[in-house]
Amino acid sequence: MTDLLIKNARVIDGSGAPSFAADIAVSAGIITHVAAAIDLPGLETIDGTGLVVSPGFIDMHTHSDFSLFLEPTAGSRVRQGITTEVTGNCGGSPGPILDSGSEPFMEYMSDLGVLYKRRLSPEDWNWKTLDDFYARLAAKGTAVNLVPLVGHSTLRANVMGYDSRIPDHDEMERMKRLLTIELEKGAFGLSSGLIYHPGAFAQIGELTELARVVKDFNGIYATHMRSEGKFLFEAVDEALAIARESGVSLQISHLKCETPAMWGKGTLLLEKIHQARRDGLLVNFDQYPYTAYHTGLLEIFPVWAKEGGSSKMIEILNNSRTREKVMADMVTPPVDWDNPMEDLGWDRIQIMGYTRQENLPLNGLTVAAMAKARGLDPLEAVCQVFCEENGALAMVVFAMSEQDVVTIMQDPYGMIGSDGRSVTPSGPASGSPVHPRYYGTFARVLGKYVREKKIISLEQAVHKMTGMPAEKLGLKDRGLIREGLAADLVLFDPETVRDVATFEDSHRYAEGIPYVFVNGKAVIFNGKHTGDLPGKKLLRDA
Ligand SMILES: [Zn+2]
Numbered sequence: 001m002t003d004l005l006i007k008n009a010r011v012i013d014g015s016g017a018p019s020f021a022a023d024i025a026v027s028a029g030i031i032t033h034v035a036a037a038i039d040l041p042g043l044e045t046i047d048g049t050g051l052v053v054s055p056g057f058i059d060m061h062t063h064s065d066f067s068l069f070l071e072p073t074a075g076s077r078v079r080q081g082i083t084t085e086v087t088g089n090c091g092g093s094p095g096p097i098l099d100s101g102s103e104p105f106m107e108y109m110s111d112l113g114v115l116y117k118r119r120l121s122p123e124d125w126n127w128k129t130l131d132d133f134y135a136r137l138a139a140k141g142t143a144v145n146l147v148p149l150v151g152h153s154t155l156r157a158n159v160m161g162y163d164s165r166i167p168d169h170d171e172m173e174r175m176k177r178l179l180t181i182e183l184e185k186g187a188f189g190l191s192s193g194l195i196y197h198p199g200a201f202a203q204i205g206e207l208t209e210l211a212r213v214v215k216d217f218n219g220i221y222a223t224h225m226r227s228e229g230k231f232l233f234e235a236v237d238e239a240l241a242i243a244r245e246s247g248v249s250l251q252i253s254h255l256k257c258e259t260p261a262m263w264g265k266g267t268l269l270l271e272k273i274h275q276a277r278r279d280g281l282l283v284n285f286d287q288y289p290y291t292a293y294h295t296g297l298l299e300i301f302p303v304w305a306k307e308g309g310s311s312k313m314i315e316i317l318n319n320s321r322t323r324e325k326v327m328a329d330m331v332t333p334p335v336d337w338d339n340p341m342e343d344l345g346w347d348r349i350q351i352m353g354y355t356r357q358e359n360l361p362l363n364g365l366t367v368a369a370m371a372k373a374r375g376l377d378p379l380e381a382v383c384q385v386f387c388e389e390n391g392a393l394a395m396v397v398f399a400m401s402e403q404d405v406v407t408i409m410q411d412p413y414g415m416i417g418s419d420g421r422s423v424t425p426s427g428p429a430s431g432s433p434v435h436p437r438y439y440g441t442f443a444r445v446l447g448k449y450v451r452e453k454k455i456i457s458l459e460q461a462v463h464k465m466t467g468m469p470a471e472k473l474g475l476k477d478r479g480l481i482r483e484g485l486a487a488d489l490v491l492f493d494p495e496t497v498r499d500v501a502t503f504e505d506s507h508r509y510a511e512g513i514p515y516v517f518v519n520g521k522a523v524i525f526n527g528k529h530t531g532d533l534p535g536k537k538l539l540r541d542a
Helices: 099-108 110-119 130-138 152-160 169-185 206-217 232-246 266-278 310-318 320-331 357-362 367-374 378-388 402-409 437-452 458-465 467-473
Strands: 004-007 024-029 031-036 044-047 052-055 057-059 082-089 145-148 189-193 220-224 247-251 283-287 292-297 347-353 394-398 413-416 489-492 515-518 521-525
Touching: 004 521, 052 458, 057 413, 057 437, 082 515, 099 152, 099 206, 130 145, 130 169, 130 378, 145 283, 152 169, 152 189, 152 206, 169 206, 189 206, 220 489, 232 247, 232 266, 232 283, 232 413, 266 402, 283 402, 292 320, 292 458, 310 347, 320 378, 347 367, 357 378, 367 378, 402 437, 402 489, 413 458, 437 521, 458 467
Parallel strands: 004 044, 057 082, 082 145, 189 220, 220 247, 247 283, 283 413
Antiparallel strands: 004 024, 024 031, 052 489, 292 394, 347 394, 489 515, 515 521
C-alpha cells in the first residue's frame, strides 16, 4: 500500500546530476518508486507541478541540542527544508556529564544551557551520557532527524574543568574513554571549538589523539578552528595536520574569512584545502550564506580575561584594576590577539539576548546605538551590559565580505551548515532577535545565490545540502532520491523560494517550501506545520 504519491515534480536527486521528470511513491517511510507516470492507489497524492522535489536538507552544523527540548516542532528548521540536523558542534555537546564534571560543564554551557535549564524541569535535566540525552529527546519527539557529535570542550570540562594545561596520561585516557563510549553508542564524531574555553586550552597533540579514536569508528572531526580571522591560515594548518596525523575525516565548520585584513583571501584558503585533498586527506567544510557571524559576547574580550568563562569575566570586570587592564587591551590590542574587533567599528556589532526587563528595548541594537542610549563610551557600555546580564549575551558581528562568501560557495567540497537552532516566532527564544541564519540559510542559498545571483546551479546547491553531507556522515540510507532510501523529502518552488528573516526582523519563516517529509511523514503540508514529530536519532553506517 502506498502512503504518498508525488506527481509531476522535477526531481533533483541530490547526487549533483541534472534534474529529471519523475513521480515518487513512498510507503512506510521509504521511497518505493521513482519512475515516470506512476499509477498507484495513493492515499495522498501531491501535485508537484512547478515544484522541485529533492532529498530533505541535511544541516551540517547546528546548535539545536537544547532548543529541541523546548521547541521540538523545529519551525525555524523544517520551514527551510531541513530534515536532519548535525548537533553538538563547536566543541559543545550536552553530554556526557560526570558527577565531578557537572559544575564546569554548566559554566561552559552557560550560553547554550542556562536558558534551557531555567525552563526544563529537574527530572528532564538529569542525563549522564550524551546517548541518554538523545534518548530523552527522542522520547519527547522531534520534527527533525538528529546526527549527534561529541563536544571536545564538554569532554575536557568534565575531566579537567577550566585548567589551562596539557592533560596528563590519566586525563587523556579518561577523555578517550568517554568519547569511545559515545561513539560506540552511535555518535557520529567529535567537534571542537578552539576559540572557546576550555576547548581552546587544548593543544594539537590532545586533539590528534582524540581524532584517532574518531578515525577508528569512521566518524568525522568537525572543528571551529582556533582562528577565523588574522590567524586563519595557521588554524587551517592545524586542522589539516590533525587530519593528516590521525587519518580522520575532517569537516571545517562555518568556513569564512573574518575581519577586513582577511577579506579577499577565500581563493588562497580553498587552494590550501585542495592541496590537502590532492595529498589524500578527507577534508570538507560547511558554510552559512551571510556576511555576519554570531557568537557569545564573551568572545569580544581579551583571551586572558575570557578564559575562565563568564562568571570569572564578571569578577574581572568588577575589579577596577583588572577592568582597566581589559579596557587597555581592547583600546590597544596586543599583536598576538585575534581581536574580533580588529578594523571594525562599534556600528558593526549588534548585541542580543537581554533578559532584564529594563534592557529588553536594547535587544538587537548595535553597540554604537546602545552606548548612545546609555550615554556611555561604547567599551564602558559593553562591560556594563555584560555584567548586568551575567554574561549571557550574544553578538552579531558584520565581519565578512560578500565576495568571499561567493568564492567559498562555488567550491565543490563545501556543504551548507546554518549554525542555527530550533526556534519559533512564538517560542521561548522569540523575545530576542537571533541570527537570521536560524530561519533562512537553506532558502537563502536557493533564492539569493542560485536563482538571483546564479552563483551555482540548483543541482549543485541541492547536492551540497543532501548527497554530499550524507556521504560525509556515512548516512547510506539518506541524501539521495533512490528507491529503497528513507523518504526525507522537500518540495520547493525554485521561482519563489527565499529567506525572509533579516537582522532587524529575524523570527521569520522562509517561503516557497510547501512540503517537507521526514521519514515519510509530512511535517510541512501545503505550507502548514502538521505538528508531527517523526524525526529520530540516525544510525551511523560505518
Ligand atoms: Zn562555531
